[in-house]
Amino acid sequence: MLLGCLSSLNNHTARDRITQVSMRHKDSFEWLYDSKAVPFCTWLANSAYNQPIFWVTGKPGSGKSTLMRFAMQDPRTRTYLKKNQNDNNSWHFIGFFFHERGSVIQKSIKGMLKELLFQVLNQFPHLFEIVESHYERLVTEQRKNLPDWDERTLKICLYDVLNRDKHISNSLSVKICFFIDALDEHIGDNNQLLSIIEVLARLSQQNSSGVTNKIRFKICLASRPWTVFMERFAALPQFAIHKHTSVDIVNYANEKLNQALQSRTNGVQSNLQMWKSLVDSITDKALGVFIWVRIVVDEVCKGIRDGTAYFLLKELVLSMPAELKDLYAHTLQRVDPQHVFEAHTMLQIALCALSPLPLSIFWDCTMATLYEETAKTENLTDPLSWLASRSGGLLEAIQQSSPPPDRHHLPPVGPREI
Known part of the structure; x- marks a missing residue:
């Protein structure tokens, strides 16, 4: 039953964005763990849970997603979380990075809820008992073992799983730090998304009262400094990345x-x-x-x-123009005139792709569009130079993190202003 539930929730593309985000450059972002610079490690070590949410904000292109990936993967994050706890239970990390250029699952509230619930149940199988009745209802109603989950049921299940009062008495202790990136890139209603986050915050605070609770969790968020976020997150511990x-x-x-x-x-x-x-x-x-x-x-x-x-x-x-949008236009203007049409074609292909394209497929698409025929990738002696010279550096190849090995794939053009 558990495996069927996990299979119905699982969608690997929801996790692809995290691996596509660029790794930090060498020793960048070391200041994240300097309590004199930013309050992040102080927030991690705070065992009172009176402020369960931390907000990373910053200008477009300032490195928020890279920093969020770094924070999830650096062992110091877990070290600070354990600093003032009174037991030896480990903290588990669960992440969801919204991606406006990605598939629906990567940029919707439903996709976020589905992925968070999947990761919680995958890491803590004993919690399946809490949502089992909901899964059985969906299976019965839809008459299939891998039912489609509606947003309302996903909310109920996630809230129940994270609710101390719903836990079975002999359940194991659970400690989770959620990392939710790029709130500004989701395609739904901002107020609806913020309402979900506020419910989670209340659950975290409720769970911190008393000594019988079995679950503790914190949430680290990242977004651009839009007014709707600044108004709701004004009182949270936070920092603006571009200032550091x-x-x-x-x-x-x-x-x-x-x-x-x-x-x-x-x-x-x-x-x-x-x-x-x-x-x-x-x-x-x-x-x-x-x-x-x-x-x-x-x-x-x-x-x-x-x-x-x-x-x-x-x-x-x-x-060079100071604004990114103007800089992109300026960069395209500097592309060699004989490559301008090819550059525009490549950018359009990248923008229209619903997911990152393997370099060989990207080459085939470009050649077919330009010349109405395909050319063997072997004829491309230096694919990375071809990519850089034609796109003016606005497209780049990144190493694929999953099989097949030794392949490169192209992410959609990063900044969505293009």
């Missing part, structure tokens, strides 16, 4: 520029102070937006490898 990434940006820019400088073959020693000034200009203009930095640094590195004079590179940085 200047050192991370400097380190990233320094590494990329140094790599480009070392690739030059003229043997001329570089003026380090001069390049430091360029990095400072990039950092100041970025205002904490990592995507802006990546695009601009790619342009600068290309110029370095092409032998462009320093003062022209400085002018390039200063001329």
